[in-house]
Amino acid sequence: MGFRDFQDKVKRYFKFSKEEVTGILIAALVFGFIASYREWGYGAEFEFFVGLKNLINATIISLLAIIIHESAHKLFGVNRGYDVKTKIWWYGIAAAIILCIISRGHLWFFALSGMTLHHLAIQRLGKFRYGVRPIDLGIIGLAGPLANIVIATLLKTIILWFPALPINAALVHKAFLINWAVAVFNLLPIPPLDGIHIFFYSRLFYVTIFGFIAGYGLLVYFSIYSWIFAILIAGIAWLLFYIYFEKEAI
Numbered sequence: 528m529g530f531r532d533f534q535d536k537v538k539r540y541f542k543f544s545k546e547e548v549t550g551i552l553i554a555a556l557v558f559g560f561i562a563s564y565r566e567w568g569y570g571a572e573f574e575f576f577v578g579l580k581n582l583i584n585a586t587i588i589s590l591l592a593i594i595i596h597e598s599a600h601k602l603f604g605v606n607r608g609y610d611v612k613t614k615i616w617w618y619g620i621a622a623a624i625i626l627c628i629i630s631r632g633h634l635w636f637f638a639l640s641g642m643t644l645h646h647l648a649i650q651r652l653g654k655f656r657y658g659v660r661p662i663d664l665g666i667i668g669l670a671g672p673l674a675n676i677v678i679a680t681l682l683k684t685i686i687l688w689f690p691a692l693p694i695n696a697a698l699v700h701k702a703f704l705i706n707w708a709v710a711v712f713n714l715l716p717i718p719p720l721d722g723i724h725i726f727f728y729s730r731l732f733y734v735t736i737f738g739f740i741a742g743y744g745l746l747v748y749f750s751i752y753s754w755i756f757a758i759l760i761a762g763i764a765w766l767l768f769y770i771y772f773e774k775e776a777i
Contacts, residue, residue: 596674619636644663738761
């Protein structure tokens with residue numbers, strides 16, 4: 528697909544329906560509620576306006592993270608010849624709220640959505656397609672989490688390399704956490720999340736990607752900000768899975 532062809536298809540097919548927008552807004556509000564659950568005041572003292580401010584900030588950040596996630600799906604879908612529709616996973620949203628309340632805000636579960644793919648109108652004579660290919664599902668499914676990880680990395684880079692910038696470091700760090708959470712939880716191999724599409728395309732590829740993203744988050748938890756170490760973790764995950772599972776299946 529040439530750039531002009533891609534640009535034309537983006538103009539025609541890159542859009543969110545009313546149902547998609549409604550689902551995304553609700554998901555953003557829920558994720559914002561979860562991310563700010565423990566921030567309604569200072570310490571044990573309850574402060575309504577402080578909590579409201581944190582809720583609004585977390586909701587806006589969550590909304591941006593979700594839009595980035597779903598936009599990546601749609602853009603990669605158009606590039607592969609599909610019209611991608613977002614389907615919010617309402618059971619996951621409900622589970623996220625319940626888990627947040629039970630854990631008093633300590634546990635996040637940002638499992639967001641599934642997707643449906645439809646072939647775009649054929650624009651070239653002699654081109655025929657039958658069904659949705661697993662590789663297309665895998666690539667489009669990966670696009671969302673990957674976009675969030677790229678944004679999370681850029682945010683963390685700003686904090687580390689430009690500490691003198693007049694920005695709210697705590698807010699940027701929260702944006703990093705929310706983007707990472709959206710990425711890693713949607714990589715779980717549970718229908719209808721992104722991870723299930725990658726898993727069925729290639730289990731080794733899935734383990735490598737999940738190892739990288741989950742490993743990156745674990746490293747950040749211990750204040751180690753390195754893609755190199757994350758790649759090493761992904762390599763170890765690939766090797767172990769190959770030795771103990773894939774090799775036995777051959």
